[in-house]
Amino acid sequence: MLSVNTKNIIKTTIPVLEQHGVAITKTFYSNMLSENPDFLNTFNQVNQKKGRQPTALAMTVLAAAKNVDNLSVLLPTVKQIGHKHRALQIKPEQYDIVGHYLLLAIKEVLGTAATPEIINAWTETYKVIADIFISVENELYKEAAWPGWQPFVVSEKINVADQIVEFVVKPTSECGVDLSKLNIVPGQYLTVKTHPTTHDNKHDALRHYSICSASTENGLKFAVKYEHGVEQDGLVSEYLHKCIKTGDTIGISAPAGDFELSKELISQDKIPLVLISAGVGTTPLVAMLECQLQQNPKRPILWIQSSKNEQSQAFKTHVENLLSKFEGSVDSKFIHTDSMPRIDGDLLEKTIPSNSDVYICGSVEFMSILIVTLKNLGHQNQMVHYEPFGPKMSL
Ligand SMILES: Cc1cc2nc3c(=O)[nH]c(=O)nc-3n(C[C@H](O)[C@H](O)[C@H](O)COP(=O)(O)OP(=O)(O)OC[C@H]3O[C@@H](n4cnc5c(N)ncnc54)[C@H](O)[C@@H]3O)c2cc1C
Ligand code: HEM
Incomplete structure (x- = not known):
């Protein structure tokens, strides 16, 4: 349990973290990776160069600091990150190493502002956060279909x-x-x-x-x-x-991963299943379409797939074949961005019934636009599911 004093110190560091969050995590990665070259076998080097992972981690640390009074609200996020960590085979002992370099980086970036009280408060808080991750990941390791690589x-x-x-x-x-x-x-x-x-x-x-x-x-x-x-x-x-x-x-x-069809809705035929993808983001949605067809072909389906042109439209024949086998209403839109307008609010408003169960997959940029647009059109958060092909936190 964190003391009231520790929590208060953590709260006072939030504005500073907001200002220096990305710098802290960048310093952390460069120190940690240069002194632990074995970690280069785990971390994506291009993500480091492009600053994607530092942003994801900085946002997670900020979220933790903001919720220090009730860290349990972080659990859904921790679970989703935990899936990635488990898939990458991150182990409990690595949390101490990460914690050591994160604290060093906080010290380095804050300079003279990093009092021993602030460092102690963060040491304690990191330990609590790390323990939440470790226990969530422990469960995910138990559930995994096979161990290791x-x-x-x-x-x-x-x-x-x-x-x-x-x-x-x-x-x-x-x-x-x-x-x-x-x-x-x-x-x-x-x-x-x-x-x-x-x-x-x-x-x-x-x-x-x-x-x-x-x-x-x-x-x-x-x-x-x-x-x-x-x-x-x-x-x-x-x-x-x-x-x-x-x-x-x-x-x-x-x-x-936790991107999956809502189990309660597969067997009914009132709430449509809407699958929207861009580029190679079609991959998980094809598996979902197959699954829906196997389990309940009567459910209304809307398939929206964006690709550069017809040649880059992934699984073209397979998807057309699957769609032709559904027995309820089926609608599809194939957008070729070389020659047609991109998916926009107008298309989404005209084609997607407001009670739909929506699944989106594509680049982080593609999804950011779609999620905001659907929200503005009145779709409920819990009915819009997405899987970015990059860190989920950056959304
Ligand atoms: C949950 C999830 C599911 C995914 N599913 C799929 C999937 O089904 N199919 C799929 O194809 N991908 C999928 N991805 C993406 C995939 O994991 C990889 O990110 C993708 O294949 C690119 O990896 P890479 O090693 O080829 O590119 P990286 O080497 O990681 O490079 C990423 C990008 O940076 C550019 N780049 C590389 N080096 C440099 C440099 N030095 N300077 C500047 N730019 C550089 C590359 O051209 C590339 O565009 C998924 C990702 C996630 C998170
Ligand atoms: C409390 C501590 C930690 C936090 C808050 C944290 C946070 C995150 C976040 C937010 C992501 C991005 C998830 C996504 O893609 O959606 C991530 C990915 C990742 N994490 Fe962690 N993490 C922690 C500990 C660790 C540890 C101990 C390791 C092991 C060395 C680790 C290794 C990785 C790797 C390899 C990735 C994939 C991204 C990449 O390769 O660049 N993390 N983490």
Whole structure:
């Protein structure tokens, strides 16, 4: 339990944190990674360069400080971050190392303003926050379908659109994963561990990829977009596209994430299911569409998919085929941004009934716009679900 005095000190640091939050976490990462080079096998280096992870962490620390009187309100957020941590195989002992460097960074950035009282209050508060994360993650480790990283063989690579390749992977005999016993939750992601040998890379690289089929009959499936960059192509997507061949083995940790169809609504046919995606963000939504079709084909469906053009429209034939099998009302909009206006408030207002159960997936930028637009149109928060292909906190 934190004392009243500690909580008061924490509260007084909020304005300072708001001013220096990002600087604190940037300093923290650079110190921690330079003194613990092994962590380079866990953290995404490009996220560091682009400042994405520092922003996510800074916001989490601020949220914690703002809720110091009642840290339990953080639980839903902690659970969602915990899924990512569990998928990346973050372990309790690593929290002490992170805490050490976070506190050092607070000291360094605040300079003379960092009194021993402030540092002590933050040391205590970090410990309480870390314990909440550790206990949530402990449960997620228990629930995971398999422990650690397991070797899977790539059995097929299939082009599902321009620059998007679907990977079908099967567990190797030594890993002991039995796909026939695996309960896939459409919307969840796999985390893939590779060791790219390109761009002078010397570290393991971990990336999340949404499961793109509800079926495990032929293997687990995920689809990867080749990320072309102005300065450099994406490390893992390039490696998976160009270097990983069928027959090669990659490490995969058990499915994770809390993006899933609302269970109570699958079996009814009054509240429509609306699936909105952009680019490769279609992946989890295809698995959801398959699942809805299997469990209740009578439910009204609205499918909105944005892509650059027809060639980059992922799973085109498969999605059309699935949509044709529904027995209730089906509406679909395929937006090709090369030649058509982008998804906007007008389209959403005209096509989405206000009582819909909405699932959105795409880039952080795409989703930020859609979430705000739907809110302005009167959609309730709990009926709008989303999975950004980047840190969820940045939304
Ligand atoms: C929950 C979740 C699910 C996801 N599901 C999918 C999915 O189903 N399919 C999918 O394709 N992706 C998915 N992603 C995204 C995926 O995890 C990776 O982020 C993506 O593949 C890019 O990784 P990368 O290693 O290729 O790019 P990175 O090397 O991480 O680079 C990211 C971007 O930065 C650019 N870049 C690289 N190096 C530099 C540099 N030095 N300077 C400036 N820019 C640079 C790259 O061109 C690229 O655009 C998902 C992400 C999350 C969080
Ligand atoms: C209380 C302490 C911590 C907080 C508040 C925190 C917060 C966060 C947040 C907000 C994210 C982004 C989640 C998202 O993508 O939606 C994240 C991701 C991540 N965290 Fe933590 N974290 C903590 C501890 C740790 C520890 C101990 C480690 C282990 C070294 C760790 C490693 C990572 C990694 C590797 C990512 C993925 C992002 C990347 O690769 O850049 N975190 N964390």
